[in-house]
Amino acid sequence: MHRARQRSYVDMQSNQAQKTRSFWLKHLYRWHWISSAICLVGMLLFAATGLTLNNAGRIESEPVVTKKNGQLPAPLLPKLQQSQPDNAPLPKVIADWMAGALDIEAGEGAGEWSEDEVYISLPRPGGDAWVVIDRASGELNYELTERGWVSYFNDLHKGRNAGLAWSWFLDVFSVMALVFSITGLCLLHMHAGNRPFTWPLVGLGLVLPLILAILFIH
Template sequence: MQADVAQKKRSFWLKHLYRWHWISSAICLVGMLLFAATGLTLNNAGHIESEPVVSKKSGQLPELLLPRLQQKQAENAPLPKVIADWLAGAMAIEAGGRTAEWSDDEVYVSLPRPGGDAWVVIDRESGVLNYELTERGWVSYFNDLHKGRNTGLAWSWFLDVFSITALVFSITGLCLLYMHGSGRPATWPLVAMGMVLPLLIAILFIH
């Protein structure tokens, strides 16, 4: 009787562990492939050559919008919405909601992005604007996704969900190892090596 109870309990946990293990692996599969690949590119960034591509634009703010630009603003206030909308529609420059640096003569908006950088500066008196975009290529883009650099709130949420899912995948895998480890003598030495090796490298070779 006790053996039957133990077997049912084991079957119950195996069923649920397998279920959560494959569900979590399916959810985080693409993310794990992306982060593994970008881990290699980040670790070998010095060996991957890329030439930044710089493009520039210049333009003139419509006279009707100049009074909005010339109004007194807080030092780090964003651009007025009407000006940000004009930049997006006429110049394909997305500056809405970004912190701007206001001085007596001009307003400067930094527009960092994954894999590149950009900025726009507008003369407050004349409305003359200059825009510069630097693109560092796809490798830099995916490296910045890995680091969560300048990726916005939605990607930050994705990273949190991915991290939780990866934890579920790892923990359920460890539990499955525990339940099947008795029949595989090499299981725990391999687990121990996976734990001890990074620690030894950090102690011996990282100063």
């Protein structure tokens, strides 16, 4: 009778452990595939641009420069000649005219105002642009430099001049990548008993970059 009770208790403990394991496996698998689905395209993009960034010197790119000249309408000159605080953007009416007449988007760019001119820097992923307007005459000069799609995606990888929405995307992507990695590590832990090479491979993934950093990065 005593042995039967012991066996029953052991069976109950085993069933409880199995239920707990099944519970965690179910939720870990769920979050692992959800995070992997959300991260899939982003991971492909960041892996590809990691290669292009690491081999940037071997990828030839011919910059394309576009120049535009214009003349601000006389009725808008008084707006340009008004006193402006440091780093103030162009007055909205001038920015709207530039967008409509010359297809130049400069409404949110911070201006460098001097007595003679206003200079607006307009950096963007994969290129750069600027516009200078003479405050007395209204003469306008614009230049856009585009360095190609590889440079564009490299800048997206770095979050360079990509705007607030892309910055939010990078934050969300980073959180989902962490979820993907942590749930993957937990799944490795739960299955490691049947896969003896699990932890040696995980250790290799940790030790190899550490050794390279110690020996070859100075």
